[in-house]
Amino acid sequence: MDVSSGVAGLVLGALMGLLLTVFFEDYLKDRRSRVGRRVRRLVARGGLPEQRAEFHLGPLKCPMLIVEGDGEQVINEQSVRVVVDHDPVELPAEMVPWRDEVAAEQERRRAAGEHAFWNGPNYAVSGFTVSRTALDESPEVALRLRPADYYTFLTAQQLDREFADGTTPRERYLAPTTPLDVPDFLNCSFGTNVAVITADNLLVVQQRSTRVGSQPGTWSSSANEALSRQLDSRGRSAPNLYDVMRRGIVEELAIEETEYHLELLAFTIDTRRQQWGALFVAFLHDLTGADLVERRSKGVADKWEHDRMEFEAFEVAPVVRMLLSPQRRDRWSSVGPPLFYLALIRKYGRAHVERRAAVELRRLGLK
Known part of the structure; x- marks a missing residue:
């Protein structure tokens, strides 16, 4: 072996390594500089992704956490x-008089022949x-x-009413923790909603009546039903959420259980109102839109809960346009958009x- 050639090879290799190191170091510095400038430009124009x-969906925001x-x-x-624990919830002492006010106001309305909540x-x-x-x-x-x-629910909904010390239930009980960990007296609502x-x-798509207690006048799900101890618990047994939704479908749309296939898609929390819910989709076997209009014209049990019923082609583009239309973008209930979006995913895939x-969104100039 020629020692001189070996030494020359080592020297040459070292020089090549040095040149490559310098080259790549300059290249990486240039790339970091470009990335840094790009990030600064994004920050300056508010282009970094918002953590929500x-x-x-685009400019449409709902205070709905999909749990x-x-x-x-x-x-x-x-x-x-x-599972049902049989000890009832208790309001904080400071909120008990608020509940007395709610009860007195509803009694006054009832005595005056006005709309009152039971x-x-x-x-x-x-x-x-x-x-x-x-397994899966x-x-x-x-x-x-x-x-x-x-x-108690109506009392707990007064989240921004001030206590004697100037704080509010929202500041005292919601802000310091996550929506999953708030005290149970603030969770006195569980609603089921379905996309039919x-x-x-x-x-x-239905528009809620102005006489309902929660989010009146907004466009919302096809049907909804609140969980009731009187109607949904058989004696002391626990309620079945699927049965709660089936009750809502027959009461609001006059559709019997044998006429559709029902699936539960998600559990949610309305973070503005601290209201729990379950989102369903129901695929009708034979009934068309015209059939539902015909049935509604003949009367349904809870027709008063909705002022209008409309229909939209159940495909991605028409539904997105409906959700983002200027006439409705700010008039949705918190549950409507996420429910319809998940129902689309269920049929067409994410x-x-x-x-x-x-x-x-790009076609509408919103992305």
């Missing part, structure tokens, strides 16, 4: 376990856990409830829905 936990569910995987009826027995959410099955990782949900009533898809592929929604 609640549902949003469990993505639209693609159904939460089976057998996978939802509801103090129906309902439930408060005191616990919520999710686990996964070992499908969700299994445990929901814990405690007895409450509607007047007709046999001719139309989405049923990848397809996201691609088509992005195209429609």
Whole structure:
């Protein structure tokens, strides 16, 4: 072996390594500089992604936190376990007089022949856990409830009313923690909502009456029903959320259980009002949009809860345009947009829905 050639090779290799190091160091510095300038420009014009936990679609924002569910995987009826603790919720001492005021006001309205709310027995959410099955990782949900009533709910909804010390329930009980961990007396509402898809592929959209207690006059789901201790608990047994939604569908749309296929898509919390809910989709077997209009004209049990029924083609682009239309963008209930979006995902798949929604947002100049 020629020693001189070996030494020359080592020297040459060292020089090449030095040159490459200098080259790549300059290259990396240049790339970091470019990235830094790009980030600074994004920050300057507000272009960095905003960290938002609640549902949003382009400029449409809803105070709705999807706690469990993505639209693609159904939460089976057998996978939802509801446990009822029989000790009722208790309001903080400072809020008890507020409840007395609610009761007195409803009695005054009733005596005067005005629209008044009945103090129906309902439930408060005191616990919520999710686990996964070992085989396919499908969700299994445990929901814990405690007895409450509607007047307690109306009292707890006064989240921005001041206590004697100047604080509010929102500041004292909501701000310091997450929506999942607030005291149960603030969780005195659990509603089920459904997106109904007709046999001719139309989405049923309803406008809430101005006489309902929550989000009156807004455009919302096809049907909704609050969890009731009187109607949904058989004696002292725990309620079945699927049955609650079935009751809402027959009472508000006059559709019987045998006429559709029902799926649970998600559990949610309205973070502005601290209201829990479950989102469903129902695919009708044979009934068309015209059939539903015909049935509604002949009367339904809870027709008064909605002022108008409309239909939209159940495809991504038409639904996105409907959600973002100037006439409705600021008139949606918190549940409508996330429910309809998850229902689209259930039928068409997440990848397809996201691609088509992005195209429609660009077409509308909103992205």
